[in-house]
Every structure is written in C-alpha cells, then in structure tokens.
Amino acid sequence: MSTPAIEVSELTKRFGERTVVDRVSLSVAKGEIAGFLGPNGSGKTTTIRLMCGLLQPDGGSGRVLGHDILTERGAIKREVGYMTQKFSFYEDLTIEENLSFVAGLYQMRRRREVVRDTLKDLGLWTRRGQLAGSLSGGWKQRLALAACVMHKPRLLMLDEPTAGVDPKARRDFWDEIHRLAADGLTVLVSTHYMDEAERCHRINYISYGTLVAQGTVEEVVRDAGLTTVVVTGEATSEAANKLRGAEGVDQIAPFGNTLHVVGRDGEALRRTVARVAAETGTQVADAETSLEDVFIQLMGDARDNMS
Amino acid sequence: MSRWLSFARLWALLVKETIQMRRDRVTFAMMIGIPLVQLMLFGFAINTDPKELPAALVAPTQDRFTRAMVGALELTGYYRFVAPDATAAEAEEMISRGDVVFVVTVPSDFGKRVEKGDAPTILIEADATDPSAASGAISTLGTVAQQALQRETGNTSADPAALSVVVHKRYNPEGVTQYNIVPGLLGVILQLTMVMMTAMALTREIERGTMENLLSMPATPLEIMLGKVVPYLGVGAVQVVVVLAAARMIFAVPMMGSLSVILLGIFVFVLALVILGYLISTVARTQMQAMQLTFFFFLPSLMLSGFMFPYRGMPGWAQALGEIFPLTHFLRLIRSVMLKGADVHTVAQSLLALTVFVLMLSLAALMRFRRTLD
Ligand SMILES: Nc1ncnc2c1ncn2[C@@H]1O[C@H](COP(=O)(O)OP(=O)(O)OP(=O)(O)O)[C@@H](O)[C@H]1O
Ligand SMILES: [Mg+2]
Numbered sequence: 231m232s233t234p235a236i237e238v239s240e241l242t243k244r245f246g247e248r249t250v251v252d253r254v255s256l257s258v259a260k261g262e263i264a265g266f267l268g269p270n271g272s273g274k275t276t277t278i279r280l281m282c283g284l285l286q287p288d289g290g291s292g293r294v295l296g297h298d299i300l301t302e303r304g305a306i307k308r309e310v311g312y313m314t315q316k317f318s319f320y321e322d323l324t325i326e327e328n329l330s331f332v333a334g335l336y337q338m339r340r341r342r343e344v345v346r347d348t349l350k351d352l353g354l355w356t357r358r359g360q361l362a363g364s365l366s367g368g369w370k371q372r373l374a375l376a377a378c379v380m381h382k383p384r385l386l387m388l389d390e391p392t393a394g395v396d397p398k399a400r401r402d403f404w405d406e407i408h409r410l411a412a413d414g415l416t417v418l419v420s421t422h423y424m425d426e427a428e429r430c431h432r433i434n435y436i437s438y439g440t441l442v443a444q445g446t447v448e449e450v451v452r453d454a455g456l457t458t459v460v461v462t463g464e465a466t467s468e469a470a471n472k473l474r475g476a477e478g479v480d481q482i483a484p485f486g487n488t489l490h491v492v493g494r495d496g497e498a499l500r501r502t503v504a505r506v507a508a509e510t511g512t513q514v515a516d517a518e519t520s521l522e523d524v525f526i527q528l529m530g531d532a533r534d535n536m537s
Numbered sequence: 538m539s540r541w542l543s544f545a546r547l548w549a550l551l552v553k554e555t556i557q558m559r560r561d562r563v564t565f566a567m568m569i570g571i572p573l574v575q576l577m578l579f580g581f582a583i584n585t586d587p588k589e590l591p592a593a594l595v596a597p598t599q600d601r602f603t604r605a606m607v608g609a610l611e612l613t614g615y616y617r618f619v620a621p622d623a624t625a626a627e628a629e630e631m632i633s634r635g636d637v638v639f640v641v642t643v644p645s646d647f648g649k650r651v652e653k654g655d656a657p658t659i660l661i662e663a664d665a666t667d668p669s670a671a672s673g674a675i676s677t678l679g680t681v682a683q684q685a686l687q688r689e690t691g692n693t694s695a696d697p698a699a700l701s702v703v704v705h706k707r708y709n710p711e712g713v714t715q716y717n718i719v720p721g722l723l724g725v726i727l728q729l730t731m732v733m734m735t736a737m738a739l740t741r742e743i744e745r746g747t748m749e750n751l752l753s754m755p756a757t758p759l760e761i762m763l764g765k766v767v768p769y770l771g772v773g774a775v776q777v778v779v780v781l782a783a784a785r786m787i788f789a790v791p792m793m794g795s796l797s798v799i800l801l802g803i804f805v806f807v808l809a810l811v812i813l814g815y816l817i818s819t820v821a822r823t824q825m826q827a828m829q830l831t832f833f834f835f836l837p838s839l840m841l842s843g844f845m846f847p848y849r850g851m852p853g854w855a856q857a858l859g860e861i862f863p864l865t866h867f868l869r870l871i872r873s874v875m876l877k878g879a880d881v882h883t884v885a886q887s888l889l890a891l892t893v894f895v896l897m898l899s900l901a902a903l904m905r906f907r908r909t910l911d
Binding site for chain 1: 540543545546548549550552553556557560561745746747748749750752753754755756757908909910911
C-alpha cells in the first residue's frame with residue numbers, strides 16, 4: 231500500500247493546564263473513510279484542527295498527504311477540504327458570493343462555471359442571491375460541505391457534517407462520500423451517529439483526549455469483548471430492576487418490550503440473567519453486541535470529560 | 538505570482554470585504570457620518586477666539602476711572618462682567634469654580650495714582666485651564682484700558698505714567714485659530730474612523746468564527762492583511778474628499794501649499810492608521826477589546842499631538858511622548874503645507890516619520906498575525 235493520507239503520532243495539545251489531546255496516533259489510508267467518534271468534549275475538533283494546521287501542537291508530529299503538519303501548512307491547506315463544526319462562512323454574504331470567495335481563494339480556473347455547477351448540484355441555484363445567514367441549519371451544513379469540496383481536495387476533514395441534517399439529505403451525503411472515496415478521496419469524518427459510524431471503513435474512538443479504540447466496526451466490537459443477551463417476556467421492567475447493579479451486568483437498555491443486557495464478564499452475566507429470568511418468568515437469548523453498546527461501555531469507562 | 542501574494546486570492550478577499558462593508562449599513566453610515574458630524578461640531582462649536590467670556594471685577598473704590606475702563610473692556614466684546622463688584626475672596630471662589638474666566642483687580646489706590654500721574658497697575662488673572670481660550674481677550678486688554686484712561690483724564694499726550702497690566706496666565710505660543718483646527722480635524726477624523734474600522738475588521742472574523750474557515754484556506758498573512766487594509770484605504774479617500782471640500786467651502790480654509798504634497802502626506806498617514814488598526818485587531822480577541830484599544834490609543838494622541846493643546850506649549854516629556862503618534866507628524870505636515878505653504882522639502886521630516894511608522898507597523902502586524910487559532 232502507498233503512504234497513508236494521514237499519519238500522525240503522539241499528537242498532544244494543551245489548553246493551559248488541561249491536556250485536551252493526549253498522545254493521539256492515527257493513520258488513515260488513501261481512499262479510506264475514517265470515522266472519528268467520541269463523546270462531547272473528547273477532543274475530536276481539536277485533533278482535526280491540529281491535523282489541518284490550524285493549531286500548533288504541544289507535542290507529536292505527523293504528515294497529512296505527505297506534508298509535515300508543523301512546517302508545510304500551506305500545502306496542506308491547498309489540498310485539504312475542512313468543514314468546521316460551527317458554520318463559518320460569511321452570513322452577510324450571499325450563497326453565491328461565499329462560493330465565489332472560496333473559489334477565488336483556491337485560485338480556481340473558470341470560477342464562474344464551478345460556482346454555477348456547485349449551486350445547481352446543491353439545488354440552491356434559484357436561491358443563490360439569498361444571504362447565507364438566512365439559510366436553515368441543515369442547508370447551512372450542505373452549503374458548507376459543497377464549499378469545501380469545490381476545489382477538489384484530496385482529503386476531506388468533516389467535523390460533524392450531518393448534525394441537524396434530515397435523513398434523506400444524510401443518505402445523499404453519505405452516498406456522495408462513498409462515491410468520492412471510490413475515486414480516491416480520503417475522508418475523515420467526525421460524527422455522533424451510529425449508522426454513520428457503520429458506514430465508515432474504519433473508526434477511531436477518542437475519549438478524554440486519548441484514542442481508546444480503532445479498527446473496522448467488527449474489530450472494534452470484537453475487541454471490546456462484550457457479551458450481550460436479550461431478555462423478552464411480560465415482566466421485562468421487573469427484570470430490569472433486578473438486573474440493575476447485579477453481578478456481571480454493565481448496561482441495561484430497554485428497546486420496546488425487550489431488554490438488552492451487556493457485560494464484560496460473559497459468564498457472570500449469563501449466570502445473573504438466567505437467575506433473574508427464572509425469577510421473573512422471562513426468556514433469555516444471545517444477541518449481537520452493537521457498536522452503540524460498545525460506545526456506551528467506552529463512555530462509562532472514561533473519566534469525566536467535562537472536568 | 539509569488540509565494541506571498543496571489544492577485545486572484547487578494548481579489549477574492551477584497552471583493553468579499555467590500556460586500557461586507559456595504560451590507561453593514563450602520564458602519565457604512567458611520568464612515569461618512571462621523572467625519573461630517575465631527576467637522577460640524579469641532580468646526581463650529583470649538584471657537585478658539587471666544588468672546589463674551591465671563592469676568593469678575595474686584596475694585597474696592599469704584600471711581601470714574603475704573604468705570605470708564607470697565608466700560609471700554611466690555612465694548613471689546615471679549616469680557617462680560619458677570620460680577621462687577623466682587624470682593625477678592627468672592628472673585629477667587631468664582632474663578633476656582635469656573636464661573637468666570639477672568640478676574641480683573643483694580644487696586645484701591647488706582648484712581649489716586651491716575652490723578653497724581655503715577656503709573657497705575659491692574660491685575661488680570663486668567664483661567665489657564667484652556668490656555669488658548671483667553672489669548673484674544675488678554676491681548677486687547679492693555680491698549681483698550683490705556684485708551685479709556687487717556688480719554689477719561691483728557692490726557693492724550695505720550696503718557697509717562699503708562700498703565701501697567703500684570704497678567705497671570707500661561708503663555709500660549711501657537712495661537713490656535715479656526716484655520717488651525719480644520720486641517721487638524723482631518724487628521725483626527727481619519728485617525729478615529731480608520732483605526733477603529735480596521736481594528737474591528739479582523740476581530741469580527743475571530744468573533745464570528747469565520748477565522749477558522751479563512752485560516753483553513755490558502756490565504757497568506759500578507760494577502761489577509763492587504764485584503765483588510767485596502768478597502769479601508771478607499772473609505773479614507775472618500776473621507777478626505779469630504780473633509781477637504783468642507784474645509785474649503787464651509788470654513789474657507791486657505792490652501793497655501795500644493796495639493797499633491799497634501800495628498801501624499803494623507804496617503805502615508807492613512808496607510809499608517811489602517812495598518813495600526815490591523816495590528817490592534819491581531820491583538821484583540823473581541824470587537825469590544827478592539828474598540829477599547831483604539832480609544833486607549835486615540836485619547837492620548839488627541840492630547841499630545843498638538844490638536845487639543847499647542848504642541849510647543851507642552852512640557853518637554855509630553856512633547857517627546859507626542860512624537861510616537863503618527864497624528865503629531867501628520868498635523869505638523871498638514872498645517873505647514875495648508876496654512877504656511879510649505880513645500881515637500883520642508884515637511885520631509887514629517888513624511889519620513891510617517892513612512893517609518895508604516896514600515897514598523899506592517900512588520901509588527903505581520904509578525905503578530907496568528908496563522909493558527911491558538
Ligand atoms: N480554544 C480553546 N481553549 C480552551 N479550551 C478549549 C479550546 N478549544 C477546545 N477546548 C476544550 O478542549 C476540549 C475538547 O474540545 P473539542 O472541541 O475538541 O471536543 P469535541 O470532541 O469536538 O466535542 P464535540 O463533540 O462537543 O464537538 C473541550 O473540553 C474544550 O472545552
Ligand atoms: Mg467538536
């Protein structure tokens with residue numbers, strides 16, 4: 231395989247006393263769609279900014295598209311498309327003016343045509359004269375995304391690009407991402423949605439500034455080593471009460487009439503659930519551990535992110 | 538196209554900045570409104586040759602000589618005796634409160650001395666809080682009083698016992714006139730608006746979060762600086778036209794020197810100002826801070842540049858401090874050229890000083906510019 235699109239090691243960033251990104255090493259292969267997950271405040275945005283050359287790391291090194299993140303920021307900026315978490319285009323410029331501005335900054339040829347095509351693809355051609363600030367939240371996201379792929383970057387860094395976007399637009403967005411990746415574009419995307427995580431080739435889970443899990447979805451689920459059983463029957467709520475805090479039980483999540491019970495210690499879990507099932511007259515079956523179960527487990531394990 | 542500057546990128550930045558400026562109605566109105574309002578206020582309200590200044594008279598013996606003299610003084614239009622028969626203590630209190638600007642004291646032996654042919658003395662105390670205010674009133678005093686006395690005594694010959702007037706006040710060498718104010722005002726208006734507008738321009742990007750996006754795109758610090766500075770140079774040009782036209786048409790300020798020297802001076806000065814504003818915006822985190830920093834700079838420069846108080850009338854340390862403000866050099870330049878007809882050689886030193894400001898400020902701004910969000 232060729233050199234990875236992103237290869238950073240031991241990246242560290244401190245704000246004052248707090249270490250917000252703690253020795254994060256990350257590798258993303260060319261053409262890969264890498265998911266970046268983690269609870270609020272875990273350091274996703276900060277890590278992305280470090281990799282875009284927008285923040286000066288306090289430690290560590292790395293290359294993005296072969297360029298050093300410490301010394302070759304200019305080259306990185308030309309070849310990376312970065313979509314910020316918060317809308318950061320000019321609200322007092324129209325949609326078209328914003329796109330023209332971006333096209334100009336990237337010194338694109340045939341700017342008019344590129345902007346026109348982008349507007350038409352977006353379905354914003356008729357609204358091109360509208361101020362960007364007056365767009366709805368979801369449309370702002372879509373505009374921002376369109377703006378950051380306009381210069382045909384080789385790497386996209388998307389910070390929660392689909393927050394607040396409706397399901398249809400999200401589906402379209404992910405189809406588009408996969409299409410771009412098939413043509414060789416590399417994508418690093420942060421998200422809080424499980425279904426989106428599952429559409430990534432690989433995921434990286436960060437917690438409290440530390441990378442705690444990475445790999446394909448299957449690998450992450452397998453490495454977590456969790457056992458999941460489903461409890462069904464009439465008295466699931468009674469069973470839930472008895473299971474809470476019991477030996478071997480780490481998570482209980484009701485889904486309609488069923489109960490998902492997750493634990494790290496499989497044997498202890500099965501023993502406890504079997505006992506409770508007998509007491510309450512419910513049935514037990516083995517189940518697949520989902521990515522969400524894993525994440526909730528990881529979040530529970532992590533220290534408080536807000537401290 | 539060099540590494541530092543691409544015209545395509547600069548053009549994109551300029552277009553964007555100009556559109557934003559145009560859409561921000563309030564700010565835009567302020568850019569044209571501030572010069573006009575300031576010009577009208579300063580130009581008309583600040584009268585540096587004030588008339589009818591309130592005065593107190595301390596004259597224990599109100600004889601005919603005293604009355605004649607007071608009458609003559611009132612006729613000059615400079616004095617208005619609001620307390621024509623005050624005691625020394627009352628007068629002292631009034632001047633310290635600011636109720637009167639002058640206290641004229643006629644000693645009790647004044648009449649006797651006049652009649653005997655001895656040299657009489659009167660004392661004028663002037664409120665020196667505003668040293669320029671009283672100069673007109675004081676300069677007329679001696680002659681007017683002397684003439685009044687001569688009329689009253691019927692003695693028109695060369696008088697050996699001439700009246701001596703003792704004046705207690707600070708000397709004010711650059712008698713500020715209205716002609717002096719308007720060119721100075723050009724500098725002050727440009728300074729206020731140019732520095733403030735540019736100081737806010739970059740901080741606004743930080744405050745609104747658009748800086749993150751701008752920095753993630755390939756614009757160089759030089760391009761970003763020029764993109765911010767050039768549009769405001771344009772605004773400055775409009776202000777200059779407005780103020781110079783008003784100076785000519787409303788205040789009839791003479792234009793002794795060459796217009797091209799004036800415009801050259803203005804250009805370098807405005808350049809220094811916008812770059813200073815830009816420098817401020819690399820330091821400030823919020824628009825509020827940018828505003829405060831602007832005023833932190835603005836007020837002392839107003840005081841020490843020679844706009845408010847005559848430069849040569851200030852103590853040495855204040856004059857030295859005044860040298861660090863571009864406004865000081867600009868005022869020297871514009872007054873010399875506009876009012877005294879100085880040519881480019883005469884004002885070369887001021888021009889040079891302004892150029893040094895431009896270079897130093899640009900360097901500092903480019904160094905201060907944060908390429909990252911840290
Ligand atoms: N400029 C800054 N100065 C100080 N602290 C900061 C700064 N930027 C981020 N932080 C802190 O760093 C931590 C990580 O923030 P970051 O924005 O990277 O989290 P995140 O994973 O993107 O969270 P979210 O999912 O909510 O977007 C937070 O606790 C935040 O308060
Ligand atoms: Mg974030």
